[in-house]
Amino acid sequence: MEKRSGRWELVITVNSPGEVSGWLAPVLDRIARARAGEKLDGRPVTSDERRDCAHACVGEEWDCRITVFVPPCPFASGAECRVIRAIPGVDLVAGPAETFAYLLLGKKPQGFTPLPKGAVLFLGGDLAYAALLAKRLKYPALAYTEGVAGWSGSFARFAVPYPYVGDKLLAKGVAKEKIRLVGNLMLDAVAPRETKAGIRRRLGVEEGTPLLLLMPGSRPAHFEGMLPFFLRTAELVAQEIPGVKVVLSLSPFIADAQVTGALRGELAVLFGATGEYHPVGAVADKGEDATLSGRLVTGEGLSITVSRGRYELMSAADLALTIPGTNTMELSFLGTPMVVTLPLLYPERIPLEGLAGLLGGLPGVGKFLKRRLIPKLLEKTAFTAWPNRLAGEYIVPEIRGMVRPEDLTGKTVALLRDEEERKATAARLKAIAGETGAAWRLTELLHEVLAERYG
Numbered sequence: 168m169e170k171r172s173g174r175w176e177l178v179i180t181v182n183s184p185g186e187v188s189g190w191l192a193p194v195l196d197r198i199a200r201a202r203a204g205e206k207l208d209g210r211p212v213t214s215d216e217r218r219d220c221a222h223a224c225v226g227e228e229w230d231c232r233i234t235v236f237v238p239p240c241p242f243a244s245g246a247e248c249r250v251i252r253a254i255p256g257v258d259l260v261a262g263p264a265e266t267f268a269y270l271l272l273g274k275k276p277q278g279f280t281p282l283p284k285g286a287v288l289f290l291g292g293d294l295a296y297a298a299l300l301a302k303r304l305k306y307p308a309l310a311y312t313e314g315v316a317g318w319s320g321s322f323a324r325f326a327v328p329y330p331y332v333g334d335k336l337l338a339k340g341v342a343k344e345k346i347r348l349v350g351n352l353m354l355d356a357v358a359p360r361e362t363k364a365g366i367r368r369r370l371g372v373e374e375g376t377p378l379l380l381l382m383p384g385s386r387p388a389h390f391e392g393m394l395p396f397f398l399r400t401a402e403l404v405a406q407e408i409p410g411v412k413v414v415l416s417l418s419p420f421i422a423d424a425q426v427t428g429a430l431r432g433e434l435a436v437l438f439g440a441t442g443e444y445h446p447v448g449a450v451a452d453k454g455e456d457a458t459l460s461g462r463l464v465t466g467e468g469l470s471i472t473v474s475r476g477r478y479e480l481m482s483a484a485d486l487a488l489t490i491p492g493t494n495t496m497e498l499s500f501l502g503t504p505m506v507v508t509l510p511l512l513y514p515e516r517i518p519l520e521g522l523a524g525l526l527g528g529l530p531g532v533g534k535f536l537k538r539r540l541i542p543k544l545l546e547k548t549a550f551t552a553w554p555n556r557l558a559g560e561y562i563v564p565e566i567r568g569m570v571r572p573e574d575l576t577g578k579t580v581a582l583l584r585d586e587e588e589r590k591a592t593a594a595r596l597k598a599i600a601g602e603t604g605a606a607w608r609l610t611e612l613l614h615e616v617l618a619e620r621y622g
Contacts, residue, residue, distance in 0.1 A: 175617070176285030177231045178300055182240035182263075184385030184420045185493035186291030187247055190311065191235070193355035194290065195256045197606035202229045228614065232258045234279060238296040239263040244386045244420040253419075270299045284621050286613060290352075294318045307620045309613055311352065316341050323616045326609050328352065329557070329601075347612055350605030353496045359482040366483040370414065370472060377583045378412045379404060380484035380503075381471070382494050385418035387425055389490060394429040395440035396510060397488050399572035400579065402440070402467045407580045413469060414484070416477040417460050426463070426473075438572055441466035444473070485589060486582050488575065491551035495563075499554045500600040502593035506578055507552040509567035554599050562595050 177198075181191045235257055237247050248262045261269070261276035268274040275281075281304050289297035289310035298321035301308035311326045316339040319325070325341055327333045328351040336346050359366070372378050381401060383393035401413045417426065426444045435441060446461040463471045474480055481487065481498055487505040489495060498505050550556045552563055564578050582589060 173230075173284065174282060175231045175621075176282040176304075176306070177233045177613075178281075178285060178287045178304065178306065179233065179235045179290055180238060180287070180292055180297045180300065181235060181251075181290040182237050182247060182292040183242040184244050184247070184250075184418060187250055188385075188419075189353040189356050189493040189497070190290040191251065192254060193352050193606040194288070194609060195233070195254055197355070197610050198229055198231075198233070199256050201610060231285075232282065234259040234261065234281075236261045236266045236269075236296065236300060237263055238266045238292050240292050242386065244418075246420040246422070250419050266296065270296065270303065273303070284617075286617055286620075288613060289322070294322075298322070307616045309609075309616050311349070311609060312336070319345070323619065324612055326612055328605065347608075349608035349612060350603070351496065351601055352605045352609065353493055354500045354600060354603045355606040357478055357481070357497045357500050359478045359501070360476075361479070363482050366479045370412065370483065372412045372483070376410060376412050377408060377485045378414065378483060379579070379583065380480050380487040381413065381415045382477070382487055382489040383415075384490050384492070385420040387421070390418075390421055390425060391429045391432055392434040392510070393490055394426070395432070395435040395438045396508075396572055396575075398442060398463075398465050398469075398471075399438045399440035400488060400575045401471065402465055402469050403572060403576040404579050404583070405467075405469050407576070408583055411583065413471045414480050415463060415471050415473045416480045417473050417475050418477070419475060423461070426461075430463075439466075440572075486579065488579065491553075493553075496553040496600065499596040502597040504582060504589045504592040504596070505552070505563050506575060506582065507555075507563055507565045507567075508570065508575055509551055509565070510570050511568050554596055557599050558595075562592065562599065 179191065179194075181187055233256055235251050237251065237260065240263070243263075248260050251257055251260050259276065259278050261279065265276040269276060285304060285306045287297050287301040287304065287306050287308040289308065289312070294310060294315055294317045297308055297310065298318035301321055307323045308321055309324045309326065310322045312332070313328060314332050314335045316325065316336045319341045322345065325336055325346050326349045327336065327346060328349070330348060333346045333348060337343060367378065370378070379401060381397040383397050384390050405411050405413070423444070423446045429435065430442045430444060442463055442465040444461060444463045460475050461473045463473050465471070478497070481501050481503050484503055487494075487498055487503055489498065489505050489507055491507055491509055495505065495507060550561070550565065551567065552565055554562045555565065566575055566578065
């Protein structure tokens, strides 16, 4: 691969919390490492390797400007732009309204002056936005996808996490030479900063004490219901296992005010889960956890540590309670057993994509349609948790439907008491998750696409 001269533009499309944290973040981290001349295994690239095309994507090859477009998305939390702007290496972020205006009217986002050379990288959402951006900018495009394959003529390559995804793309008419296996980006995002034992010590977890992690989601519509749902479950578990340590992972997409709001909302009343949240400024003892965000005390007096250091909590926990999504893959990679739940007491709060999403958003009839449609869709869905989907069988339990906290308690208590079952589950989770390195392979593929277009 010959080196290109001059700076180039990297335009990335991404939306929704899982794609930002699980796909965008590891790619940007990989680019930062490449700019510093680092190889996949962490070693600096030698002069001989730098001349080798297999290791050309380092140093000056990453003299690019990074612009992230956040298209409209029914799965968005509303905080994506704020979170992306805080990620090192991002030069410009264009929100949904700016993205739509640029594609429809040609109105450039403020500060966006695209360079002559560049590429579009699709990291989630609707492929149409990335395809239209590539057409307007006259850049080649690369898509990382878990199965969607529209606009295939607009993309030079489709990067996939697993072989079965490539088979799905072939069945949808994507040319075989366009499909490349790179691995699962979500695994590259998981990076606890210290050992499990060290994290547990800082959390004040004594030896032999079970640690239960609550992960109520990143989207406000989910969080508002799942926080009180999991809090009530934790109270019931604490009645069965006195002394259990409970921690809450607070997503960067959720603000402190939304925690307080969820504790006072109608679903908190429904589940009987009241409580008071004390953000870090109001917590006297901050020494137990460097990533401490606060403390939550439930109506029954259960004290819960709240932290935004989710990978540390995932690594340290004996068991996690979570909803379907990126978390289930990250927990699998760390070998942390989980109970996955999807209550359908309020199905109208669940976002949908495509035509179903448009119908569900109609005033008046939208909620009624979603109440009828979502339970039927779930009946046709064999698995919702990533490890179960990959294995084609239950590795971790899924509790879904018209369920309440009481329906979750029994399985949670049983797993916390059964160390041998947790160990067996952990081994299966690690085996199904696979290996890291997807971000490295994806960025090398991106340079391959650039070389084809610009030499």
